[in-house]
Amino acid sequence: MSEKRTFSISELSQEFDVTTRSIRFYEDQGLLKPNRRGQTRIFSTKDRVRLKLILRGKRMGFSLAETKELFDLWDETLTGNEKQLLKMLEILSARREQLEQQKEDIAMAEMEMDTAEARCREALTELQKKKEEQGLTTNTKETAVSK
Amino acid sequence: MSEKRTFSISELSQEFDVTTRSIRFYEDQGLLKPNRRGQTRIFSTKDRVRLKLILRGKRMGFSLAETKELFDLWDETLTGNEKQLLKMLEILSARREQLEQQKEDIAMAEMEMDTAEARCREALTELQKKKEEQGLTTNTKETAVSK
């Protein structure tokens, strides 16, 4: 079912385009807990998923601390007493609000980019016109001279 | 047309829930350019819009430097030679890609939150069942004892 592959630090580093330094840092901060063979880190598919979540979180503007909080809470939740479960539900709902906010932000940004792009294109065609006019007059001059 | 109100630093601070320190910092970094009456900063509606953009940018994971770059570029663009305009169009298109990525991220996050919430609710109802069973047995015991 859940694949049992393992990954080296450099494999993950390449796949997700992060430095090994970053990955070790994430471990240091308690976000990843790879096994070891001797000194060497052996990452499981679970670690891989977590790394993916960390990076997505970053793209979404979450700090490592926030992401870690979520991870920890989820782990606690799985052992699950009622209080933990309810807290998790609260947090999930709070996150949903954040996501809604972000969607709004994105929609606004898209609209503004539409108008910005429109203005750019207008300005460009304006410039084109002027160029053409210029081009024509120089041409007439040249032909006039060449006669 | 474009309102001619002005704002004090504390007005903006309150309206957008940022510290005055942050606002001054944004000015320091060249993101805001309020007028002065003596020493005192007088913010225009344009400044207000920019502050709004800065904060939205932050929520979307943009650094102040990135936001500043956009502001500067837009200012340059308005004076508009062709090169600037084309560069702006490129940047806009790059931003759109980023936005698409973010939308994907949000969609993924929402899906995962759905399944997470479902698991939580399952676990909760499980606990409820156990409680009810417990409740029933204790009741029978109690009634048995109280007889």
Next chain:
DNA sequence: AAAACACTTTACGTTTACGTAAACTTTAAC
């Protein structure tokens, strides 16, 4: 005009998220 209050500059401190270098060990390749 004195007190209270908002605003200012200057400057050092702090946290986050790594980069970078040094010196060492383990593993893989020849």
Next chain:
DNA sequence: GTTAAAGTTTACGTAAACGTAAAGTGTTTT
């Protein structure tokens, strides 16, 4: 078996985004 490649720890450095304190300058309220 040694050399190269990849991995490790330790530790100091850095950029971004403010926080915070100090000390001064208006301004307005009583």
